[in-house]
Amino acid sequence: MELDETAARLGVPVEDVERVHQLAGDRPSAPLPDKADARAILGRLAVPPDDTTEIMAGWPDPDSPHWTPELRWLLDRSIALVRADLGGHGWLSPGPELPRERGPAWRHLYAYAYLALVDVVTAYHRDHGIADAVSWVTLADLGRNLAVDRRMRGEGWPVMQSWLTLHARGGLYELGRLQHQRGDGAIDLHIPESGPLTPEAVAASLDEARAFFPRHFPDEHYTAFACGSWLLDPQLREYLPEDSNIVRFQRRFELEPYDEQEGPDADVEVLRFGFRSLTTPLDELPRGSVLQRAIIDHLKAGRHWQWRRGRFPI
Numbered sequence: 001m002e003l004d005e006t007a008a009r010l011g012v013p014v015e016d017v018e019r020v021h022q023l024a025g026d027r028p029s030a031p032l033p034d035k036a037d038a039r040a041i042l043g044r045l046a047v048p049p050d051d052t053t054e055i056m057a058g059w060p061d062p063d064s065p066h067w068t069p070e071l072r073w074l075l076d077r078s079i080a081l082v083r084a085d086l087g088g089h090g091w092l093s094p095g096p097e098l099p100r101e102r103g104p105a106w107r108h109l110y111a112y113a114y115l116a117l118v119d120v121v122t123a124y125h126r127d128h129g130i131a132d133a134v135s136w137v138t139l140a141d142l143g144r145n146l147a148v149d150r151r152m153r154g155e156g157w158p159v160m161q162s163w164l165t166l167h168a169r170g171g172l173y174e175l176g177r178l179q180h181q182r183g184d185g186a187i188d189l190h191i192p193e194s195g196p197l198t199p200e201a202v203a204a205s206l207d208e209a210r211a212f213f214p215r216h217f218p219d220e221h222y223t224a225f226a227c228g229s230w231l232l233d234p235q236l237r238e239y240l241p242e243d244s245n246i247v248r249f250q251r252r253f254e255l256e257p258y259d260e261q262e263g264p265d266a267d268v269e270v271l272r273f274g275f276r277s278l279t280t281p282l283d284e285l286p287r288g289s290v291l292q293r294a295i296i297d298h299l300k301a302g303r304h305w306q307w308r309r310g311r312f313p314i
């Protein structure tokens with residue numbers, strides 16, 4: 001099949017298909033786990049029951065009616081594309097954003113790719129002496145993201161499909177409260193939605209990382225922890241109490257000068273993380289917490305939120 005025909009059948013821009021074709025080439029893919037083992041693996045990956053049911057129903061069996069040749073091509077080449085960058089830690093899109101409402105294969109194509117990569121990345125972890133418990137806790141972000149995406153009615157997935165390639169390439173590790181992404185000289189911190197961000201939990205996670213990276217990645221030299229987030233916007237201090245966890249987290253960092261062009265649009269990111277909806281009108285959003293009221297009032301006053309980067313020495 002020609003690439004333009006593949007793109008038309010997938011309902012995506014031809015450039016996106018050309019990119020997959022170029023990056024994956026004829027590099028090796030990886031098989032999905034046996035279907036008989038899939039439920040147990042989905043359980044270890046914290047995939048919620050609704051998604052488990054859909055993923056099992058849409059399983060890419062050779063005779064599945066859900067899987068057209070172009071979907072099978074994309075699944076196979078997307079796995080190859082991500083696998084080709086095993087050990088990488090940059091942002092990587094696994095392929096085009098799909099019209100997911102077309103069915104379970106469309107909806108979960110990149111989740112199937114992730115499942116195929118579980119064996120590949122856990123072997124990479126083992127080569128680096130990383131404990132099984134860290135592997136599975138890290139990889140279980142798949143389930144957390146699927147659950148959030150369901151709350152977001154699918155609005156979260158376009159970012160998540162790329163985000164999850166970090167886990168699938170060995171680029172990111174969940175150590176206690178925080179996720180730690182390998183980088184060039186700095187460990188980038190990410191904050192999953194998993195309860196309050198207490199200073200004690202943050203300190204414990206940083207301590208874990210201080211031991212983890214020299215032990216498992218001795219060739220990489222880290223001098224700083226870094227973070228890019230809506231959480232580091234100093235304007236939050238106009239609204240949040242000084243003893244709030246977010247403000248206390250902010251105090252650890254020295255901020256880089258603000259660059260409006262850098263990072264994602266913070267007005268969107270505060271809606272993503274403060275409401276889990278990107279499209280609800282401001283007047284219809286809940287005002288249940290001081291943060292939610294701050295986000296709404298700030299935007300209604302015509303002001304903007306900032307995506308800020310900061311760092312502090314290891």
Ligand SMILES: CC(C)(COP(=O)(O)OP(=O)(O)OC[C@H]1O[C@@H](n2cnc3c(N)ncnc32)[C@H](O)[C@@H]1OP(=O)(O)O)[C@@H](O)C(=O)NCCC(=O)NCCS
Pocket residue numbers: 190191192193194195196197198228229230231240243244245246247273274275288289290291292
């Ligand atoms: C980061 C996070 C754990 C901080 O939560 P926390 O520890 O409760 O933070 P604080 O103590 O500073 O909270 C201060 C106030 O804001 C509220 N708040 C904090 N995060 C909130 C969120 N994501 N949504 C709604 N309200 C929130 C708290 O309930 C509290 O309000 P209250 O006193 O009226 O109850 C939380 O925002 C979260 O889970 N975010 C999602 C993940 C995320 O944003 N990651 C970073 C991506 S770049």
